[in-house]
Amino acid sequence: MSKSPMITLNDVSKRFVGSVDDAVTNLSLTVDDGEIVTLVGPSGCGKTTTLRMINRLIEPSSGTITVAGSDVGTVPVHELRRTIGYVIQQVGLFPHRTVRQNIATVPSLLGWDTDHIGSRIDELVDLVAIDRSILGRYPLELSGGQRQRVGVARALAADPPVLLMDEPFGAVDPVVRGHLQGELLDLQSRLHKAIVFVTHDIDEAILVGDRIAILNTGGILEQFGTPGELLARPANQFVADFLGSDRAIKRLSLLPIDVSLLEPSLPGTAADQCMAAIDVGATLKEALDAIVSGNGRDVAVCAEDVCVGTVTIDMIHRRLTE
Ligand SMILES: Nc1ncnc2c1ncn2[C@@H]1O[C@H](COP(=O)(O)OP(=O)(O)OP(=O)(O)O)[C@@H](O)[C@H]1O
Numbered sequence: 314m315s316k317s318p319m320i321t322l323n324d325v326s327k328r329f330v331g332s333v334d335d336a337v338t339n340l341s342l343t344v345d346d347g348e349i350v351t352l353v354g355p356s357g358c359g360k361t362t363t364l365r366m367i368n369r370l371i372e373p374s375s376g377t378i379t380v381a382g383s384d385v386g387t388v389p390v391h392e393l394r395r396t397i398g399y400v401i402q403q404v405g406l407f408p409h410r411t412v413r414q415n416i417a418t419v420p421s422l423l424g425w426d427t428d429h430i431g432s433r434i435d436e437l438v439d440l441v442a443i444d445r446s447i448l449g450r451y452p453l454e455l456s457g458g459q460r461q462r463v464g465v466a467r468a469l470a471a472d473p474p475v476l477l478m479d480e481p482f483g484a485v486d487p488v489v490r491g492h493l494q495g496e497l498l499d500l501q502s503r504l505h506k507a508i509v510f511v512t513h514d515i516d517e518a519i520l521v522g523d524r525i526a527i528l529n530t531g532g533i534l535e536q537f538g539t540p541g542e543l544l545a546r547p548a549n550q551f552v553a554d555f556l557g558s559d560r561a562i563k564r565l566s567l568l569p570i571d572v573s574l575l576e577p578s579l580p581g582t583a584a585d586q587c588m589a590a591i592d593v594g595a596t597l598k599e600a601l602d603a604i605v606s607g608n609g610r611d612v613a614v615c616a617e618d619v620c621v622g623t624v625t626i627d628m629i630h631r632r633l634t635e
């Protein structure tokens with residue numbers, strides 16, 4: 314029997330008082346243990362509202378939400394929030410509290426003793442790669458990337474099984490953003506949280522999401538699936554447009570080389586005798602790049618310095634159209 318999801322949204326809608334339209338409309342989603350689900354969609358489509366209904370900062374107008382099998386409406390709010398870490402849009406660190414005090418927020422609320430809090434901060438500093446020298450500083454004295462890391466550390470402080478992240482890397486430049494995305498994936502491979510990650514950047518959604526929920530205005534779910542499923546079979550024009558005109562290229566970067574489909578030329582040849590060679594662990598996007606930079610010539614695929622076959626442009630085309 315398969316395990317039940319860590320987070321379930323069942324037909325959830327939200328209409329704010331005084332509004333004539335739903336901010337979220339009949340939304341159903343699940344998030345498993347160890348899974349990152351990215352919520353992506355245009356500004357105002359209900360992403361933040363959805364996150365805030367999960368930790369009950371906002372009450373749904375209808376529908377049910379469960380976390381770890383319990384209806385969030387029936388769990389005392391303070392108990393619920395203990396199981397849910399929240400990285401707020403624009404980070405939202407407390408400006409008059411030091412980094413150390415910010416990270417210690419939830420443990421302090423839970424009444425942990427000073428030693429316990431201190432050792433947890435020590436662990437978190439290593440976990441999210443914070444420089445110890447900034448622990449005594451205030452948020453305004455940090456770079457954007459440092460602030461984001463502190464926000465993540467604060468959300469993880471009490472080791473909650475669920476993490477809600479609202480555009481956590483929205484305020485940093487692309488290079489730092491790339492580092493933080495990589496670190497999140499690394500962290501997740503060790504911590505196995507159930508994570509809902511909001512972004513309006515489809516590339517980020519594809520990179521960090523095990524599954525992606527594409528929302529339209531009014532919190533209408535247009536498609537929910539793995540990046541590969543969405544890129545291969547967008548449910549409608551809205552999804553196709555959102556994924557972008559380079560959808561095929563994005564898909565290639567998710568597809569590994571399939572050794573059984575390689576052309577059998579050059580097997581056994583040493584890698585240094587091949588014209589252009591890529592590693593067997595490369596993606597089809599990397600294979601395509603190598604073909605393009607070799608003016609269309611086939612590219613040898615090597616495992617441990619021995620060629621195992623050749624990848625051709627026809628093969629890549631077939632993989633995209635199958
Ligand atoms: N407290 C509120 N009262 C009334 N309307 C609200 C409230 N909070 C959000 N809304 C409205 O609900 C809709 C969804 O807002 P939400 O903040 O969830 O969007 P979002 O997808 O997170 O957008 P962004 O990408 O800009 O952060 C918007 O139309 C917004 O104006």
Ligand SMILES: [Mg+2]
Nearest residue numbers: 360361362402
């Ligand atoms: Mg938002």
